[in-house]
Amino acid sequence: MRDIRLAEQMFIPGTLIGPFTQANPGLGGVCTFVGEVRYDDGVEALELSHYEPLTLPGMHELADRAFDRFTLMGLLMVHRVGVLRPGEPIVCVSAAALHRRDSIDAVDFCMDHLKSAAWFWKREKRANQNGGSEWHWIEPRADDHRDLARWQS
Amino acid sequence: MIRFVYLGKLADAAGKSESQFASNSGDIDWPDILALLDDHVREGLSDAVRDKRVKVALNGEVLADREGIVARHGDEVAFLPPVSGG
Numbered sequence: 001m002r003d004i005r006l007a008e009q010m011f012i013p014g015t016l017i018g019p020f021t022q023a024n025p026g027l028g029g030v031c032t033f034v035g036e037v038r039y040d041d042g043v044e045a046l047e048l049s050h051y052e053p054l055t056l057p058g059m060h061e062l063a064d065r066a067f068d069r070f071t072l073m074g075l076l077m078v079h080r081v082g083v084l085r086p087g088e089p090i091v092c093v094s095a096a097a098l099h100r101r102d103s104i105d106a107v108d109f110c111m112d113h114l115k116s117a118a119w120f121w122k123r124e125k126r127a128n129q130n131g132g133s134e135w136h137w138i139e140p141r142a143d144d145h146r147d148l149a150r151w152q153s
Numbered sequence: 154m155i156r157f158v159y160l161g162k163l164a165d166a167a168g169k170s171e172s173q174f175a176s177n178s179g180d181i182d183w184p185d186i187l188a189l190l191d192d193h194v195r196e197g198l199s200d201a202v203r204d205k206r207v208k209v210a211l212n213g214e215v216l217a218d219r220e221g222i223v224a225r226h227g228d229e230v231a232f233l234p235p236v237s238g239g
Binding site for chain 2: 035049057079090091114115116117119120121122123137138139141144
């Protein structure tokens with residue numbers, strides 16, 4: 001079972017994971033990661049923009065690579081776009097497999113790629129000193145690229 | 154018509170998320186594109202786009218050699234700054 005999508009509205013990970021698990025009968029393990037917008041000081045909102053012709057096709061290519069690399073029964077990958085508030089889920093990746101290592105590693109693999117190589121641009125709305133707030137673009141992080149390098153073998 | 158799409162902070166640099174140009178004069182190449190950005194979108198925008206980390210997609214395909222681009226009537230050219238990840 002393969003379910004790869006972008007979500008324009010808030011989603012509730014629990015409502016995805018139950019049906020996903022049910023759709024992979026006979027699985028030996030399912031691993032799920034949910035990323036949420038952190039409550040960082042002064043951060044009021046996060047906006048994720050994407051480019052339609054690249055972003056979802058890129059996620060499908062990533063899913064293909066995960067299926068090639070690991071022995072999977074199913075893969076769920078849901079990523080938010082649009083404006084999010086702290087505490088809202090951004091991403092949910094769940095992998096079902098016969099054996100735990102494939103499911104855990106597939107989720108780790110997908111997340112490292114989503115965090116550094118997927119076609120998303122992020123900006124944060126932060127409170128400023130004048131009582132208002134401003135948007136700031138978020139630059140790529142060296143840590144994310146280091147995480148990605150783990151898989152380049 | 155040829156459409157330009159600006160992603161991420163290039164949308165701020167352009168002051169808009171996309172622009173359209175009449176393509177009566179035929180195909181446009183990389184120097185034409187840089188000139189259009191400066192003359193018809195915002196002065197100095199070509200400098201932001203010249204940044205080596207900016208990738209260019211033509212009709213949804215990222216170009217390995219952006220300077221070899223040739224855009225025609227009906228094409229969409231996207232300017233993609235480094236991604237910040239999901």
